[in-house]
Amino acid sequence: MPLVAFTKCYLVLLFLLPLDMCQEDEMEVSRRYGRAVARVVQSHQQTFKPSNRETKRQPSNSLNGTDSNSTSTKAVGLWPEVDDLEHTSLNGRVQEPVERPHYTDCSQCCRGDGLRGYPGPSGAPGIPGNHGNNGNNGLPGREGTKGEKGDKGDLGPRGERGLQGLKGQKGQHGLPSELQVAFMASLATHFTNQNSGIIFSSVETNSGSFFDVMTGRFGAPVAGVYFFTFSMLKHEDVEEVFVYLMHNGNTIISMHSAGVRGKQDSGGNSAVLKLVKGDEVWLRMGTGALHGDHYRYCTFSGFLLFEVSS
Incomplete structure (x- = not known):
């Protein structure tokens, strides 16, 4: 009987010893996993800093496997929670609490104690957004500096004929068609009367008869501008x-x-005079004497250029 009892005890010890060793291995794995999770949590805290609003909206059990996702539910049975790691006693010592991140479930990428993988490729470009509304009109700009004068342009096409203007005022009366004013007189004999009007012995032209042959004077018939000219030959005795x-x-x-x-010598002069009706024009002898013969060296002539208002 004692041998049988000893054999049973020995068998029980052999059965329990592996269990105890498995428990110690499991605790060692838990400690390694706790350190790995703490490093991941600290890395996520440095990368993402969610606002208070996002923290409030995050479910408190995002890492404990209570999501509707079936994969997360399975992960609860396989891996310990972060909250459990904060209060689990390993080898009689309480592990320091680790701050719980407030973001979505990361159980799919945080299994085991391996190194973090490289980021995946960029996703396909998204659909372009709607066109925004037009902005408000800007304020008027400042007036620019005046530019240089451009080149002269080409001559434009001829414009349309304008409207007929108003009828003008009635003009002044012109010279009658029968009024012709012109004369020419000459000396056929010598003239020696000093300081007196020259009397011409011959009149070649006297249109309108406005030159007086007896006095040698011309009387203006109308107000106007007249032209006069004369030419004289000195007598050889003076x-x-x-x-x-x-x-x-x-x-x-x-x-x-x-x-x-x-010896003889000749001379002459001309004038344009504005006369009124009734004015007289003539030649006066000063000193000396004039030569006269049939060659008519001494002449006096004049005519009306145009009529003017008096």
Whole structure:
């Protein structure tokens, strides 16, 4: 009997010894897993810092396997929770608590105590978003500096004919068609009367008869602008001669011819005068004498250029 009892005790010890060794191995694995999980948790805390709002929204049991995901439920039976690691006594010592991260379940990538893998490839590009609304109109810009003057452009097409203008005022009366004013007189004989009006012996032209042959004076028939000219030849018996063009008793222009006695000399002058109706124009002899013969060296002529308002 004692031998039988001893044999039974021996068999029981042989059966319990492996169990005890398995328990110690299991505790060693748990300690290794706890350290690995602590490192992963600390790495996640440094990488992700969720806000208080996200922390409140995260479920408190995201790491304890209570999600609807079947894989997470299976992981609860295989791996210890972080909260359990914080309060589990290993070899009689209480492990330091590890702060619990507030993010989604990471049980799929945190199994075992292996090193963390490389990041996966980038996903496919997402669908482009909707086009945003147009922004508000900007404020008007500042006025720029004035540019340089450009080149002259090409001549544009001819415009349309404009409207007919208003009828103008009635003009002044013109010269009658029968009014013709012109004269020419000459000396056929010598003239020696000094300081007196020259009387011409011959009149070649007297249109309108406004030149008086008896007095040698021209009377303006209308107000207008007239042209006068004269040419004189000095008599050989005198050294010099003076002739003056007179307008109503006023000297306008003059002619002076001088030379040696016994020789002849000629001279002349011209004028454009504005006269009113009734004005008189004539030639006055100063000193000396004028030569006259059939060659008509001494002449006096004039005519109307155009009529003007008085």
